[in-house]
Amino acid sequence: MKLNRRSLLTVFDSLLTAYGRQYWWPGETPFEIMVGAVLTQNTAWTNVEKAIANLVAHDKLSPQAIITARKDHLANWLRPSGYFNVKAERLKNFCRWYVEAGGFDALSKLDIATLRDALLSVNGVGPETADDMLLYAFDRPVFVIDAYTRRLFSRLGFIAGDEAYDDIRLALEDKLGAEVGLYNEFHALIVVHAKTVCRVRPRCDDCMLRENCPEGRGMQQCLAP
DNA sequence: ACCCAGGGTCATA
DNA sequence: TATGACCATGGG
Numbered sequence: 001m002k003l004n005r006r007s008l009l010t011v012f013d014s015l016l017t018a019y020g021r022q023y024w025w026p027g028e029t030p031f032e033i034m035v036g037a038v039l040t041q042n043t044a045w046t047n048v049e050k051a052i053a054n055l056v057a058h059d060k061l062s063p064q065a066i067i068t069a070r071k072d073h074l075a076n077w078l079r080p081s082g083y084f085n086v087k088a089e090r091l092k093n094f095c096r097w098y099v100e101a102g103g104f105d106a107l108s109k110l111d112i113a114t115l116r117d118a119l120l121s122v123n124g125v126g127p128e129t130a131d132d133m134l135l136y137a138f139d140r141p142v143f144v145i146d147a148y149t150r151r152l153f154s155r156l157g158f159i160a161g162d163e164a165y166d167d168i169r170l171a172l173e174d175k176l177g178a179e180v181g182l183y184n185e186f187h188a189l190i191v192v193h194a195k196t197v198c199r200v201r202p203r204c205d206d207c208m209l210r211e212n213c214p215e216g217r218g219m220q221q222c223l224a225p
Numbered sequence: 226a227c228c229c230a231g232g233g234t235c236a237t238a
Numbered sequence: 239t240a241t242g243a244c245c246a247t248g249g250g
Contacts, residue, residue: 041232047248048231082247086233126233146231191231 003158005175011156012182015189022188025136030104032061037132038090038124039081045195050080063095063103090124097122104137112140127165135187141178144187145169148194 026045027033032052039048054077055061060069075088097118101107107115115138119130127145134142145168154161159168176182 037231040230042230043232043246044230044248046230050248080247082230083232083245084247086245090233124233128232132231144231148231187231194231 003153003171003175007156007158008172008175011152012186012189015193016185019189019192021185022192024184024188025132027136030137031063031098033137034094034098034133035061035091037129037136038094039078039087041083041087041126041129043082047081051078051084054078054080063099066091066095067099086124090122093123094125108138112142115140116142127169131169135180135183139180141173141180141183143169143172143176143183145172146187146191148190149187152190152193 025033025036027036035055036048036052039051052061055066058077060066060074060077066074071088071092074091075084078084078087078091081087098104098107101118107118110118112134116130116134119125119133120127125133131142131144134140135144145165150159150161150168153159153168159171
């Protein structure tokens, strides 16, 4: 298999048929989505939900509240999401930048490249976190590349898997064209597939999106009933 | 007891 | 530029 538009859309259709629309990102507001993007770095989403619930319970789910909160307090609320000291610092960095930049409305006026560079300038926001924010908070056509995306497309033979982040992202965006709705649903479906298929389908307890799944396993086997 | 999770930064060579 | 160490909780 090779990386082209038709192959990609075939995979997308398989996932969409299997799981249906996902209506991502889980989060009420753009700011909550961005907080979640930082907290979910290398962390299970169920743990992130607990941390966000802590912030809400203490009325701290706002940029100003996070900026003014004591770092050790913030770290304690973030404890369930892991790396809590690192993430407390990263959230503070992000919120300081966010307020300084004028908040959501001001940032929304920037073009994609400028906004992406600005996000990447924040210590603690790397390419995937920035792209989560761009796609799901700012509604921009940016294809998010996470570990699952690399595994899926490399096991399907579309890519080698060890390419640089932007090489994969730009290749996918080139083949698919700038389609926010498609990117939104595609990334969500890849993640949902990885999170649920192994438990839902007994034959797939070695889901191909998991690290130790045998090589060469294709979409058909993995999605077969 | 072990593996994994919707990464990113920093020091080193 | 490319590796390795480090960050840390919670579920399977």
